[in-house]
Amino acid sequence: MDTTSGTLDEALERLHATGPEFRGFLANHGPMAVEALVRNGQAHTVHRWVDHYTNKLEDVPSARTRITDANWREALGDPSRVTDWTTYMAWQVAERPWREVLTEWWPRLLPGLAGAATHPAIRVGHAVRILLEDGEEAPRIAEFAHALGYWAARHTPLPVTVRPVGTATPADALAALPPIADQRTGVLNGLAQLPGTEGWLEAAESLNTPQHPDAARCQLAALVRATTRRYADYAHGNAVMLVHAATAPNAVLRTLPALPRELWAPSLGAAWAASAAITSLYAPPDTLPPLRAGLLTPEEVFERAAAHGDEHVIKLTDTACDVASWTSEGDDQALSAAVRSMELIAPDN
Structure with missing residues (x-):
């Protein structure tokens, strides 16, 4: 994947100004789709695609109460806390390597993989592929935090x-x-x-x-x-x-x-x-x-x-x-x- 043009990072930054869902429950597929487009040789289509797609998206939801290492369990699976979760995960990856954060949270989140029709876990998979194969620029680390936070908010065990x-x-x-x-x-x-x-x-x-x-x-x-x-x-x-x-x-x-x-x-x-x-x-x-x-x-x-x-x-x-x-x-x-x-x-x- 050609990441030298900046297209991927620019698109991720644009999409991070939008919420992870719209119309009440539909998942924001933007970060997943743009990663796939760039990876498969269609980077030249990305900004036009984002221009069109963002017309249906909504603003980032308001934060509610700060999530901490001590109280995260009570917020797990609460979609109304999605911005709290994103903020918490962003703090996590700012404090330590993203792989360490993933290793800690993966077994916690895995039982709730079906949450939001598996969209959060899919978003995590796209984010991890970027970090493993294409580098750890700031917008990509931020996308990992957004994806992991979304999964935590929509965690739903079968x-x-x-x-x-x-x-x-x-x-x-x-x-x-x-x-x-x-x-x-x-x-x-x-x-x-x-x-x-x-x-x-x-x-x-x-x-x-x-x-x-x-x-x-x-x-x-x-x-x-x-x-x-x-x-x-x-x-x-x-x-x-x-x-x-x-x-x-x-x-x-x-x-x-x-x-x-x-x-x-x-x-x-x-x-x-x-x-x-x-x-x-x-x-x-x-x-x-x-x-x-x-x-x-x-x-x-x-x-x-x-x-x-x-x-x-x-x-x-x-x-x-x-x-x-x-x-x-x-x-x-x-x-x-x-x-x-x-x-x-x-x-x-």
């Missing part, structure tokens, strides 16, 4: 504890998940149905989750590949929300290199539980007709996503390009998922 101990592959475990009874509802009400969904916990716990860090990382990559490919066939259940079944575990995968290895296996388990929940909340009963990206390269597919403009399309295509890069042969099924998102999600331009 209403059922998932302890996967089976032998199934990610693709097989996803296929075995039953849908919730009432899919015409919001995320929180949908999650509340999981404990009463017959067979859901059994299917969710069928995944093979190795405890050795390297094996856990490989299984997490397999989960990202399976959820991305699955999108091409099942995205019509909810083309926007099912994006996160793939992008959330990929955000976790991107974060692993910055974490102690003993946290890799728990990270796989949490990522799987969140993806399994989203899959059951929105999975349709039937598959779509097959779709193939054909001879398109990852670069061409991402260029189409940038022209399309929707933030979810951009993020899913970014993940699909990751999957395609993992083998020398690419991954036509993953790229097809990106193309499918462009068909099902209305362009934002």
Whole structure:
């Protein structure tokens, strides 16, 4: 990724003047999308995209009460304290290295990965990728603090504890998940149905989750590949929300290199539980007709996503390009998922 032009840092600074949500609950995808655009060779589109996107955003919410090392537990999961959390995390990264902050807060936040439909954790994954691969300039450290604070404010544990101990592959475990009874509802009400969904916990716990860090990382990559490919066939259940079944575990995968290895296996388990929940909340009963990206390269597919403009399309295509890069042969099924998102999600331009 070319970070020498200053485009990424300028865009992040612009977006930090806006709140993490708008219209009451919709996540601000700006920092995630601009990182993906710059990384995938579309830096020249960033400021025009931000000009358009910021029209829908809102101001930073007012602060309420200072969060400290002594009282943070009482504020965990309180979205009304999001600015308090951002301020606290900014202080944390000003006092010590960001990796040290991440290592302390990752296990605290991991049980609430599903909060805000996994958007905060995804934002953390984009922020960590920037810091690991492109440098630690001030706007990037600030973005990490914003992302971590947003996750703390929206921390939401699942209403059922998932302890996967089976032998199934990610693709097989996803296929075995039953849908919730009432899919015409919001995320929180949908999650509340999981404990009463017959067979859901059994299917969710069928995944093979190795405890050795390297094996856990490989299984997490397999989960990202399976959820991305699955999108091409099942995205019509909810083309926007099912994006996160793939992008959330990929955000976790991107974060692993910055974490102690003993946290890799728990990270796989949490990522799987969140993806399994989203899959059951929105999975349709039937598959779509097959779709193939054909001879398109990852670069061409991402260029189409940038022209399309929707933030979810951009993020899913970014993940699909990751999957395609993992083998020398690419991954036509993953790229097809990106193309499918462009068909099902209305362009934002």
